Amino acid sequence: MQFDSVNYETHGTTALITFNEPDKLNALSTGIRSGFCKALDQARHDDDIRVIIVTGAGDKSFCAGADISGFEFTPSYAKNFIDEVLDILALAEQINKPVIAAVNGYAFGGGFELSIACDFIIASEQAKFAVPEIQLGLLPGFAIARLNKLIGRQQAKYLSMTGTKLSAEEAKDLGLILKVVPHEQLLTQAFALADELASKPQMAIRYAKSIYNRELGGDELTYAKDVMPFLFLDDDTKEGVTAFREKRKPIFK
Numbered sequence: 001m002q003f004d005s006v007n008y009e010t011h012g013t014t015a016l017i018t019f020n021e022p023d024k025l026n027a028l029s030t031g032i033r034s035g036f037c038k039a040l041d042q043a044r045h046d047d048d049i050r051v052i053i054v055t056g057a058g059d060k061s062f063c064a065g066a067d068i069s070g071f072e073f074t075p076s077y078a079k080n081f082i083d084e085v086l087d088i089l090a091l092a093e094q095i096n097k098p099v100i101a102a103v104n105g106y107a108f109g110g111g112f113e114l115s116i117a118c119d120f121i122i123a124s125e126q127a128k129f130a131v132p133e134i135q136l137g138l139l140p141g142f143a144i145a146r147l148n149k150l151i152g153r154q155q156a157k158y159l160s161m162t163g164t165k166l167s168a169e170e171a172k173d174l175g176l177i178l179k180v181v182p183h184e185q186l187l188t189q190a191f192a193l194a195d196e197l198a199s200k201p202q203m204a205i206r207y208a209k210s211i212y213n214r215e216l217g218g219d220e221l222t223y224a225k226d227v228m229p230f231l232f233l234d235d236d237t238k239e240g241v242t243a244f245r246e247k248r249k250p251i252f253k
């Protein structure tokens with residue numbers, strides 16, 4: 001099945017959701033955003049599906065984050081964009097079935113955030129993780145809301161204030177991900193974990209997810225929705241985004 005730019009397959013009790021715009025590194029285009037929502041909805045309502053795997057098409061990228069080519073610098077665009085993207089990034093936390101991110105390459109920006117919203121991350125040894133928004137004058141609102149608890153305040157601030165890129169092993173050392181596997185075994189290992197989860201009593205699995213996720217809170221995301229749109233009105237952001245589009249280094253004020 002195809003939902004916009006997202007492929008959807010079922011394999012027994014597992015749904016495999018694949019972002020499918022590899023030429024654009026599976027950045028969160030309109031087609032990937034809408035397709036992801038529809039695919040998750042399909043999995044949510046299919047009683048035969050117990051576990052969901054999310055991955056990216058191609059060898060290079062899981063998801064390179066928000067679609068920078070579509071950015072505009074008006075208050076209404078910024079507010080709508082931030083509201084929509086933060087809601088989409090939180091979807092994997094909210095669905096009542098376990099979600100595994102099988103990270104096949106770049107998990108940058110929104111791709112990083114989408115992966116940490118999943119219950120488990122299995123990464124190819126080729127995977128790279130970063131929240132590089134600072135280079136655009138922006139911030140990773142969802143990651144900022146979640147990273148304190150995941151990796152501690154020091155590392156969280158360091159990653160989001162510098163945009164430092166992590167290898168899969170470095171991400172594992174920080175406790176961001178469950179395991180690193182050889183690239184060609186990524187989906188096999190993700191399906192093995194899915195089968196293991198699917199073999200357990202499902203009511204207990206779903207309660208476990210909701211009990212763990214209760215502590216995520218909600219205030220930080222609401223705050224991010226309120227303040228992040230202002231970043232789009234800053235001259236340094238216009239420069240950062242323009243520089244990315246022109247494939248040059250930004251010159252910040």
Ligand code: COA
Binds near residue numbers: 066106108110136138
């Ligand atoms: N939005 C839109 N297009 C993107 C994109 C994004 N987030 N990330 C990559 N692309 C596009 C590039 O513009 C390029 O398109 P082109 O072939 O038409 O020129 C294509 O995907 C390949 O990317 P490229 O930068 O050439 O690949 P690379 O291997 O040299 O670098 C990255 C890969 C991920 C390091 C680099 O693309 C990058 O930094 N992307 C932006 C990540 C980011 O800042 N995300 C957060 C956004 S808020």
